[in-house]
Every structure is written in C-alpha cells, then in structure tokens.
Amino acid sequence: MSLDTILASAASIAAIFSALMVIWQRNAVISALFLVLNLGSVAVLFLTLGGEFLAAVQVIVYAGAIMVLFLFVITLLNPAPLKERFASGPVMTGLTFALGVLFVAALMRGIMSLAGAGGVMASVGEEYGSARSIGELLFTAYLYPFELAGVLLMVAMVGAVVLARRQTAGED
Numbered sequence: 369m370s371l372d373t374i375l376a377s378a379a380s381i382a383a384i385f386s387a388l389m390v391i392w393q394r395n396a397v398i399s400a401l402f403l404v405l406n407l408g409s410v411a412v413l414f415l416t417l418g419g420e421f422l423a424a425v426q427v428i429v430y431a432g433a434i435m436v437l438f439l440f441v442i443t444l445l446n447p448a449p450l451k452e453r454f455a456s457g458p459v460m461t462g463l464t465f466a467l468g469v470l471f472v473a474a475l476m477r478g479i480m481s482l483a484g485a486g487g488v489m490a491s492v493g494e495e496y497g498s499a500r501s502i503g504e505l506l507f508t509a510y511l512y513p514f515e516l517a518g519v520l521l522m523v524a525m526v527g528a529v530v531l532a533r534r535q536t537a538g539e540d
Contacts, residue, residue, distance in 0.1 A: 376416040383409035396442045400435060407431040421499045437521070441528040 386406035393399035411426040506514050 372416050376413060379409045379412035379416070382406075383413065397439065400438050400442060403438070404431050404435050407435070421502065425502075434521075437525065441525070444528050444532040 383406055386402045386409060389402040390399050390406060393402060407426055407430045411423040411431070414420075414423040414426060
C-alpha cells in the first residue's frame with residue numbers, strides 16, 4: 369500500500385466524517401467549522417490526484433473566503449431562534465434517509481463507472497487540475513455557470529444583510 373493510497377484513504381474518511389458532522393450539528397458555527405475540515409480534506413484528495421492548483425484554490429477560496437462569508441452570515445442572522453421553525457419528526461427523518469440512500473446509490477454508480485473506465489486518472493486526463501485547463505473550462509464551457517455562481521453569492525449576501533436589518537430594526 370503506497371503513501372498516496374493511505375493519505376487518500378485518511379482524507380476520504382475525514383471528509384465523510386466531517387460532512388456527516390456538518391449535517392448533524394445543531395450549532396451553526398460548529399457546523400461551519402466542520403465544513404472547513406471537509407474542504408481541507410477535499411483539498412488533500414486533490415493533492416493525491418495531482419491537482420495542486422485545485423487544492424490551493426480549495427483552501428484559499430472555499431476554506432478561506434467563502435467560509436468567512438458563511439460565518440459572517442451566520443453571525444449576522446443569529447440562527448438560534450430559527451430552531452423552532454424547522455420540522456422534525458418521522459416524516460422528515462424518513463425523507464432525509466431516503467435522499468441519503470439515493471445520494472449514496474448515485475455516488476456508487478459513478479464510482480463503478482469510473483472503475484470500469486480504467487480508473488480515475490484515466491478518465492480525467494493528463495492536464496487535470498492545471499491552471500490552464502481550469503481557466504479554459506471556466507471561461508469557455510462554464511462561463512455562464514461561473515458568472516451565475518458569483519451573482520448568486522452576491523444576492524445571498526445582500527439578502528442576509530436585508531434580513532438582519534429587518535430583525536434589528538424591529539428590536540429598536
């Protein structure tokens with residue numbers, strides 16, 4: 369067993385554990401911190417696949433900038449009073465379980481199709497993770513989704529500020 373295999377296995381286990389903890393945590397700030405751990409684990413997986421640029425972007429952009437934005441929105445909205453609004457019970461538990469099973473089945477199907485195609489590295493090619501290949505994809509094939517993601521993040525930020533202003537305006 370090579371060092372890359374051991375590192376990828378440990379990062380995979382950490383990613384799965386932290387993703388589950390993001391879902392199961394009741395405290396939004398602790399959940400966001402587990403999300404940082406998850407994003408770091410995914411960055412390690414990118415490193416084991418030879419995607420150094422993707423790993424750096426994962427840490428700088430997602431674990432850095434986006435998580436600061438998430439924590440800002442969490443503290444701005446103060447989610448503690450929202451606990452009562454979310455439904456819980458056997459129906460929501462069953463729906464969550466069914467969606468989880470569907471997700472795992474889709475994930476396993478994707479893994480099996482990659483295994484049949486000669487492994488992961490054979491399917492992604494030699495240029496996987498390089499700055500040039502990502503730049504070409506972002507500004508050609510994925511230009512509109514890339515711009516849409518930026519607009520969506522801006523709208524979410526403005527919406528959080530508007531919601532926070534309404535809550536604080538009612539307290540005065």
